[in-house]
Amino acid sequence: MNAPIDPIVRAVDVCKNFGEFQALKGITLDIPVGEVLCVIGPSGSGKSTFLRCINQLETVTGGALWVGGELVGYRRVGNRLHALSETEIARQRLKTGMVFQRFNLFPHMTVLENVVEGPLRVQRRARAEVVAEAQALLARVGLAHKGGAFPIELSGGQQQRVAIARALAMRPRLMLFDEPTSALDPELVGEVLSVMRDLATSGMTMVVVTHELGFARDVATRVMFMDKGEIVETGAPGQVLSQPQHPRTREFISAVRG
Amino acid sequence: MLAPGTPQAADASALADISELEHVPRRYWGRYIATALIVVAVLFVLNAFARGKIEWAYVGRFLTAQSILAGLANTVVMSILAMALGVALGVVTAVMRVSSNPVLSWVARTYVWLFRGTPVILQLLLWFNLALVFPTIGIPGLWEVRTVDAMTPFLAALLGLGINQGAYTSEVVRAGLLSVDVGQYEAAKSIGMPRMLALRRVILPQAMRVIVPPIGNEFVGMIKLTSLASVIQYAEILHNAQNIYYANARVIELLIVAGIWYIVVVTVLSLLQSRVESYYARGAGRSTSRQ
Numbered sequence: 359m360n361a362p363i364d365p366i367v368r369a370v371d372v373c374k375n376f377g378e379f380q381a382l383k384g385i386t387l388d389i390p391v392g393e394v395l396c397v398i399g400p401s402g403s404g405k406s407t408f409l410r411c412i413n414q415l416e417t418v419t420g421g422a423l424w425v426g427g428e429l430v431g432y433r434r435v436g437n438r439l440h441a442l443s444e445t446e447i448a449r450q451r452l453k454t455g456m457v458f459q460r461f462n463l464f465p466h467m468t469v470l471e472n473v474v475e476g477p478l479r480v481q482r483r484a485r486a487e488v489v490a491e492a493q494a495l496l497a498r499v500g501l502a503h504k505g506g507a508f509p510i511e512l513s514g515g516q517q518q519r520v521a522i523a524r525a526l527a528m529r530p531r532l533m534l535f536d537e538p539t540s541a542l543d544p545e546l547v548g549e550v551l552s553v554m555r556d557l558a559t560s561g562m563t564m565v566v567v568t569h570e571l572g573f574a575r576d577v578a579t580r581v582m583f584m585d586k587g588e589i590v591e592t593g594a595p596g597q598v599l600s601q602p603q604h605p606r607t608r609e610f611i612s613a614v615r616g
Numbered sequence: 617m618l619a620p621g622t623p624q625a626a627d628a629s630a631l632a633d634i635s636e637l638e639h640v641p642r643r644y645w646g647r648y649i650a651t652a653l654i655v656v657a658v659l660f661v662l663n664a665f666a667r668g669k670i671e672w673a674y675v676g677r678f679l680t681a682q683s684i685l686a687g688l689a690n691t692v693v694m695s696i697l698a699m700a701l702g703v704a705l706g707v708v709t710a711v712m713r714v715s716s717n718p719v720l721s722w723v724a725r726t727y728v729w730l731f732r733g734t735p736v737i738l739q740l741l742l743w744f745n746l747a748l749v750f751p752t753i754g755i756p757g758l759w760e761v762r763t764v765d766a767m768t769p770f771l772a773a774l775l776g777l778g779i780n781q782g783a784y785t786s787e788v789v790r791a792g793l794l795s796v797d798v799g800q801y802e803a804a805k806s807i808g809m810p811r812m813l814a815l816r817r818v819i820l821p822q823a824m825r826v827i828v829p830p831i832g833n834e835f836v837g838m839i840k841l842t843s844l845a846s847v848i849q850y851a852e853i854l855h856n857a858q859n860i861y862y863a864n865a866r867v868i869e870l871l872i873v874a875g876i877w878y879i880v881v882v883t884v885l886s887l888l889q890s891r892v893e894s895y896y897a898r899g900a901g902r903s904t905s906r907q
Contacts, residue, residue: 449808455807464804464818476808510900525807
């Protein structure tokens with residue numbers, strides 16, 4: 359923990375069990391500030407579970423996880439770890455923004471209301487400032503004119519871009535993407551990836567669970583291949599995607615390429 | 617995918633032939649027959665009532681009698697207050713029931729079990745006769761009243777109907793909470809919302825779409841359920857109608873008067889319900905009203 363710049367995420371031997379099933383079998387990983395980490399792997403490999411552990415949608419069953427230098431879910435007092443209250447967990451979540459596979463916009467609110475909800479109700483920031491910032495964010499994702507629309511009136515690609523704006527409105531230090539393009543029609547994938555690419559260029563730290571190997575190759579600073587709850591291989595995108603060292607990685611990449 | 621040459625020409629000539637023909641709409645003979653039968657049946661019933669021993673003049677006179685209108689007002693006031701109490705209790709109980717706190721969850725379960733398990737008329741009688749159990753109520757040493765004075769028919773009816781309604785409403789609200797996609801809870805958490813804020817801002821407004829139609833149904837039931845409060849001397853419309861016919865023996869006429877007013881109130885309520893429904897259908901993709 360005494361490195362010159364602390365990693366934004368530090369995972370040490372993180373395990374997660376669902377009953378008998380071991381979804382994560384000891385994940386150890388540092389994610390430095392500014393990294394764009396693409397996590398690839400077959401379904402059931404634990405990549406989404408790992409992402410959900412980072413913002414405590416799942417609680418880890420073993421090991422430890424730090425986000426922004428803070429132990430996730432617990433406070434250490436002497437030799438004991440005290441489980442955090444719900445309010446404290448909510449506060450810890452503010453460091454991360456999350457984008458879901460199925461968008462999960464609030465359907466009863468307009469696009470603008472979706473984006474300002476967190477800053478207004480959770481962070482209690484001033485309305486004028488929040489609305490201005492939300493409009494700037496909507497412009498940034500190319501939806502400046504859609505503020506008054508309801509989510510149902512938008513295409514999947516537009517909804518996902520609103521979801522990105524909603525997450526960014528909380529000014530997170532880290533953005534988590536859980537298969538953000540998997541629920542989209544093929545012709546809408548590009549517009550979401552392009553927003554994510556801009557975000558990466560702006561220096562945002564990102565963890566992206568994805569099957570878009572092209573995006574991983576172009577945008578990621580590091581690619582991690584997971585299988586059966588373990589990290590099989592990590593490295594530069596060119597290395598992992600073009601010259602995978604492990605047979606399981608080779609198998610997966612050739613299967614995805616078809 | 618048009619085939620070249622002759623088939624296309626054949627299609628064109630076939631279309632020319634068929635486009636000349638006259639269109640004859642389907643005939644629904646069954647509907648005509650059913651309508652005729654219904655008209656006959658309605659005329660028969662109307663005729664029976666017109667010839668029956670009903671003095672329609674009395675119905676007209678008592679429809680706006682002061683005692684009937686006062687009873688109507690009491691019925692409407694009690695329905696609204698008991699329903700408000702029921703919805704408030706129902707929402708709180710449903711939220712407690714789905715809580716991860718086992719104490720809250722079991723308190724909620726026990727409440728629903730107890731008050732759904734007994735007839736509402738029994739509960740009304742228990743509240744009204746509470747003085748038999750507790751002669752006085754209050755804070756010992758500070759403030760006390762005699763229960764017979766405090767437990768008026770109004771208060772007993774409100775407590776009996778409202779608390780009973782809360783037990784039923786909580787199940788309706790719980791169904792609504794369960795109907796909201798789990799992704800909505802996760803999205804609310806991901807922008808840092810604590811549980812209560814997420815419920816209030818994200819989950820309940822979406823659950824309302826599922827909750828409103830059955831609550832409207834329960835409200836309609838409540839309007840008629842208030843008539844049970846006549847057994848504890850609450851002066852609602854049926855109670856007052858009965859008092860009049862005990863005096864003048866115009867039983868059917870006064871029952872018809874009460875019946876007309878019940879239908880009027882329920883009709884107004886149904887109209888309000890569809891407006892509330894279309895409000896909560898915002899963003900849901902389909903409107904529940906048929907406009």
